Amino acid sequence: MKVYAGNFLKDVVAKLLDDGYRVYAPVKEKNYHVFKAVENADEVDFDYINTKKSPKDVTFPENEVLIKYGEWVEEIPAQADKTAIVGIRPCDIQGLRLMDRVFLEDITDPYYEAKRKNLLVVGYACNEAGDYCFCTSVGLSPFKSNYADIIVTDLGDKQVVEIQSEKGEVVASKFNLSDASDEDISRKKELEQKVLSSFVRSVNTENLKERMAEVFNSDYWKEVAENCVSCGTCTYLCPTCFCFDIFDDGELKGVRIRAWDSCQFPLHTLESSSHNPRREKWQRLRNRFYDKFYYMLVRKGEFYCVGCGRCIAGCPVGIDIAEVINNIPSEVKQ
Amino acid sequence: MNSETLEKIKEECRKLPDDVSYIVGFVKKQGEPREVLKVLKPDEIDRLSYSPLSFNNPARIVMDLMKTDGKIAVIAKGCDARALKQLEKEEKIERNRLYIIGISCPGVIDYRKFRNAVKFRLPEIESVELVGDEVIVKANGEEQRIPFSEVIFENCLYCEQPTPKDYDVLIGEPREGKLDFSDIEEFEKLDREERWSYWMDVFSKCIRCHACRQVCPLCYCEECLVDPSNLAVSPMTPAEEKAAYPRVLGKTVSASDNMVYHLIRVLHHAGRCAGCGECERACPMELPLLKLERKLKKVVYEVFNYSPDEEIPFLSKLDILPEG
Amino acid sequence: MEFDPKIITFACNWCSYAGADLAGTSRLKYPDNVKIIRVMCSGMVNPGWVLRAFRQGADGVVIAGCHPGDCHYTVGNYYAKKRYILLKELLKFVGFDDERFKLLWASASEGKLFAEEMTAFTEKIKEMGPQEKLRRKIE
Numbered sequence: 001m002k003v004y005a006g007n008f009l010k011d012v013v014a015k016l017l018d019d020g021y022r023v024y025a026p027v028k029e030k031n032y033h034v035f036k037a038v039e040n041a042d043e044v045d046f047d048y049i050n051t052k053k054s055p056k057d058v059t060f061p062e063n064e065v066l067i068k069y070g071e072w073v074e075e076i077p078a079q080a081d082k083t084a085i086v087g088i089r090p091c092d093i094q095g096l097r098l099m100d101r102v103f104l105e106d107i108t109d110p111y112y113e114a115k116r117k118n119l120l121v122v123g124y125a126c127n128e129a130g131d132y133c134f135c136t137s138v139g140l141s142p143f144k145s146n147y148a149d150i151i152v153t154d155l156g157d158k159q160v161v162e163i164q165s166e167k168g169e170v171v172a173s174k175f176n177l178s179d180a181s182d183e184d185i186s187r188k189k190e191l192e193q194k195v196l197s198s199f200v201r202s203v204n205t206e207n208l209k210e211r212m213a214e215v216f217n218s219d220y221w222k223e224v225a226e227n228c229v230s231c232g233t234c235t236y237l238c239p240t241c242f243c244f245d246i247f248d249d250g251e252l253k254g255v256r257i258r259a260w261d262s263c264q265f266p267l268h269t270l271e272s273s274s275h276n277p278r279r280e281k282w283q284r285l286r287n288r289f290y291d292k293f294y295y296m297l298v299r300k301g302e303f304y305c306v307g308c309g310r311c312i313a314g315c316p317v318g319i320d321i322a323e324v325i326n327n328i329p330s331e332v333k334q
Numbered sequence: 335m336n337s338e339t340l341e342k343i344k345e346e347c348r349k350l351p352d353d354v355s356y357i358v359g360f361v362k363k364q365g366e367p368r369e370v371l372k373v374l375k376p377d378e379i380d381r382l383s384y385s386p387l388s389f390n391n392p393a394r395i396v397m398d399l400m401k402t403d404g405k406i407a408v409i410a411k412g413c414d415a416r417a418l419k420q421l422e423k424e425e426k427i428e429r430n431r432l433y434i435i436g437i438s439c440p441g442v443i444d445y446r447k448f449r450n451a452v453k454f455r456l457p458e459i460e461s462v463e464l465v466g467d468e469v470i471v472k473a474n475g476e477e478q479r480i481p482f483s484e485v486i487f488e489n490c491l492y493c494e495q496p497t498p499k500d501y502d503v504l505i506g507e508p509r510e511g512k513l514d515f516s517d518i519e520e521f522e523k524l525d526r527e528e529r530w531s532y533w534m535d536v537f538s539k540c541i542r543c544h545a546c547r548q549v550c551p552l553c554y555c556e557e558c559l560v561d562p563s564n565l566a567v568s569p570m571t572p573a574e575e576k577a578a579y580p581r582v583l584g585k586t587v588s589a590s591d592n593m594v595y596h597l598i599r600v601l602h603h604a605g606r607c608a609g610c611g612e613c614e615r616a617c618p619m620e621l622p623l624l625k626l627e628r629k630l631k632k633v634v635y636e637v638f639n640y641s642p643d644e645e646i647p648f649l650s651k652l653d654i655l656p657e658g
Numbered sequence: 659m660e661f662d663p664k665i666i667t668f669a670c671n672w673c674s675y676a677g678a679d680l681a682g683t684s685r686l687k688y689p690d691n692v693k694i695i696r697v698m699c700s701g702m703v704n705p706g707w708v709l710r711a712f713r714q715g716a717d718g719v720v721i722a723g724c725h726p727g728d729c730h731y732t733v734g735n736y737y738a739k740k741r742y743i744l745l746k747e748l749l750k751f752v753g754f755d756d757e758r759f760k761l762l763w764a765s766a767s768e769g770k771l772f773a774e775e776m777t778a779f780t781e782k783i784k785e786m787g788p789q790e791k792l793r794r795k796i797e
Contacts, residue, residue, distance in 0.1 A: 029539070031446065031620060052618065053541065062541065062587050065796060131366075131449075131456040200457045201365060227371050229394065231545035233618045249584045255796055259585035262543070267561055273569045316549045316616030317390060318363050318370035522751070530753025530791065559706045582706040583713070588795035594709045597748055601705050604744050626748070633747045638740075652736045656743070 002177035014041035049130040054239035070253035078110035084120040091306040093145040095239025123148035132309025137203040225282035227317040232262035234311035355404030360388040367459040389442040393417035393551035411439035415498030417608035436501030441490030489611040538589040546613035605648025663717035672730040674722035680769030688773040701734025712792040
């Protein structure tokens with residue numbers, strides 16, 4: 001564990017920009033923060049609980065050109081520049097890990113792989129839990145993630161820097177870091193306790209797999225979806241939603257694009273026979289909850305929800321994933 | 335003030351005609367001070383809630399409920415009633431199956447502004463009341479007073495009809511609204527390139543989640559010009575035909591394409607928009623979408639001299655065209 | 659190289675298309691930048707198509723239909739005019755060069771008018787230069 005006197009995150013942005021990295025860092029837009037490719041370190045603002053959008057578009061952009069066509073077809077090779085993401089919260093790092101498991105396990109996605117291989121992850125431990133945060137409920141820690149190259153904890157006057165990979169070591173070696181003193185470590189521990197006690201929201205995940213298996217056919221899901229408007233806000237903001245659609249733009253000359261899709265759109269599951277297995281909006285909404293807490297748990301062995309709370313804050317009609325999971329009926333109403 | 339309104343709502347709900355089988359109203363959301371819409375049975379009146387944070391528009395749910403039998407009672411603010419009226423004009427809902435409990439609305443709170451202004455954590459908040467021109471937030475035995483003007487939903491400042499025109503019973507004293515397009519006029523004073531760069535900046539943030547379209551009570555089409563394929567496929571539809579379906583726009587997210595999407599969306603609301611502001615509230619990227627709607631509203635008023643109160647829908651009225 | 663604009667004209671089958679035809683048979687010249695798409699009525703032109711034309715790279719778009727009162731379907735051109743005003747005002751509002759979008763009444767006998775208007779419009783677009791604002795960006 002090392003200590004840096006000053007703002008390590010800001011200085012690392014400047015350093016990485018100098019070294020020719022493409023750097024994604026939180027930038028303040030009017031009332032919120034988003035991850036953006038920045039051009040100088042002054043644009044960056046680290047005073048935030050979490051960003052509005054998840055940073056999944058760094059490795060999985062909303063639009064990605066796969067081929068160009070016209071008189072002939074030109075394939076766009078999978079390639080990426082050296083990229084860094086600085087200031088990513090532990091929940092989003094877990095999101096990145098879960099995305100890796102989708103795009104790199106079993107079948108490898110070359111476009112994702114190229115971007116991922118060139119990505120340096122500098123995490124930022126939380127100083128405070130937001131009103132919608134519940135990462136502790138899904139087994140995550142708000143200040144730890146083994147998956148980051150470097151993780152930084154802000155102690156106010158200085159920052160604790162934990163280096164967790166060789167890639168991180170290379171970057172960190174360019175900075176003047178000293179070993180953490182016992183006082184720093186105890187201050188960090190204190191901060192962690194403070195963060196843990198600031199959580200106000202939780203999800204009951206006890207026996208969740210069994211509970212969800214039981215209520216699949218319950219009317220509960222219709223009740224939950226009463227308000228739902230079938231927009232894509234929850235899925236587009238989610239750090240672990242990975243569905244995409246491939247389509248051609250342009251008739252004689254154009255591009256083939258991979259674009260985000262959402263299981264909440266009626267067209268998502270429309271088959272060309274005109275059959276739609278999830279025709280009703282309650283079926284689609286149910287699918288989202290089962291995807292996060294059941295299907296992926298069965299397939300990959302972990303929850304596909306990282307507890308960032310973005311879908312709760314973003315939902316136009318106030319559907320709350322934590323509330324929905326907590327209120328799952330214990331008996332099936334028929 | 336809202337506890338009074340709530341009591342009156344409950345009282346009116348207890349007096350509802352016997353043939354009412356659903357009440358569309360607001361209930362408290364768990365762990366947050368805001369209300370959410372809920373379809374209640376007449377024996378669940380006690381669950382009803384109402385505050386300046388009851389901002390959603392129930393028209394969409396009412397339209398869904400038209401598939402069922404029985405009468406529907408709905409708690410409607412001025413804008414909600416306008417949306418219901420428009421849907422009635424378009425024969426999407428039957429007025430005789432509707433019992434409107436109108437609320438004379440002083441404006442609703444912008445939840446985003448509220449979340450920034452309030453000093454408590456959201457689950458701690460016990461009540462949010464509007465008293466005079468102050469919002470009183472109570473939590474942990476403490477009280478915070480926020481001036482209403484600081485947290486009011488901006489569109490409510492321009493509301494032309496805070497009191498429903500059409501209702502079965504009205505709660506609260508009728509309020510006067512006014513037509514005010516000062517914000518639009520102000521924007522029109524900018525020169526062309528300034529306006530363009532303003533909108534390019536706005537639409538570069540759009541993520542095309544289509545929440546603005548989905549949440550709008552008047553965007554009820556089953557298929558949309560910007561959807562990637564067409565719902566009207568059958569097992570007999572050949573691939574060539576599917577490929578040849580006209581598609582105005584794909585899912586490309588450049589700022590200008592997002593603008594095309596929003597222009598198409600807004601154009602369909604000309605003379606219809608109820609001005610409830612659901613699109614702007616729903617937008618996860620907080621884009622000023624109402625500006626476009628309000629511009630069209632201004633055109634409809636000024637060029638066509640059409641008032642949304644008329645019985646004939648704007649789209650089918652032809653004697654309102656300017657000369658030439 | 660001189661700028662060679664693309665101009666899309668939606669011309670109604672009964673008046674404007676016949677007018678354009680008359681311009682041709684009368685050997686009246688108008689610029690070949692004008693590409694005509696025949697539609698059954700100006701009232702069937704969805705504003706979405708106009709936006710799509712701009713997105714696909716059109717430098718100017720014209721909707722041409724029968725004079726008010728002359729519509730083959732009685733009122734189609736009134737709908738066209740209503741939509742035209744709405745879209746034009748909106749395009750102006752967002753800072754697009756709304757002069758690139760035009761509504762023209764031309765009857766079947768007005769071949770001369772059609773040719774003149776198209777020439778003038780093409781000249782204007784040439785002066786304005788290429789339309790870049792709504793052109794699709796991914797290519």
